[in-house]
Amino acid sequence: MTDRLQALLLTLALLAAAPAFAQEPAPGNPPAPVAWSSLSPQQQQVLSKFGGQWNTLPPARQQALAHGSDRWLNMSEAERGQARDRFTRWRALPPEQRQALRERWQHFQSLPPSQQEAVRENFRRFQQLSPERKQALRERWQHATPAQRQQMLQHAREKHEEKSQSRPASAPHASAPPRMH
Numbered sequence: 735m736t737d738r739l740q741a742l743l744l745t746l747a748l749l750a751a752a753p754a755f756a757q758e759p760a761p762g763n764p765p766a767p768v769a770w771s772s773l774s775p776q777q778q779q780v781l782s783k784f785g786g787q788w789n790t791l792p793p794a795r796q797q798a799l800a801h802g803s804d805r806w807l808n809m810s811e812a813e814r815g816q817a818r819d820r821f822t823r824w825r826a827l828p829p830e831q832r833q834a835l836r837e838r839w840q841h842f843q844s845l846p847p848s849q850q851e852a853v854r855e856n857f858r859r860f861q862q863l864s865p866e867r868k869q870a871l872r873e874r875w876q877h878a879t880p881a882q883r884q885q886m887l888q889h890a891r892e893k894h895e896e897k898s899q900s901r902p903a904s905a906p907h908a909s910a911p912p913r914m915h
Contacts, residue, residue, distance in 0.1 A: 768796040777803040852894045 770778065770788045778785065780803040788796065809817065824832065842853060860868065878886065 765793040765797055767793040768800045773800060773803070774807075776807050780806055852891070855894070856890065 767789075770785065773781065777800065781788075781799055784791065784799060791799070806814065806817070827835070842850060845853070860871070863871070875883065875886070
């Protein structure tokens, strides 16, 4: 793949993922601009499409792009391929679905770390299920009333609490957080 095509794909991925990278600044602290000259030569190459307009971008956007380019440069080729695939799927979603996903991501980001870890653990467990079991659970959730869904969530929380209380204090719960691209 040519460097130009690779840079274009990265730029498109960064544009779609920028809301996920953007961090809300602390109240009263507007985001600081990122000087083009402060970027590494590799980051400048990846973000070359933005070079001419860099100083006109909002500081939050500059920070998001700088962070995204750094993440891109630290990915393996396999991870970059997965990122491209996710971006392709993202672009194919209707705008309403993309907005719903952004809102769910923001909600996840607002959860306390313990609840985020519970969500990650549930996701890991779900990924290990057979395709048939996954489909059955999806259908059960889709056909449940809001009250039944709340019961399912409460039951899952209680199971998580029981597990975390029965885990010995000396046995750490080792797991790397999944990459959120």
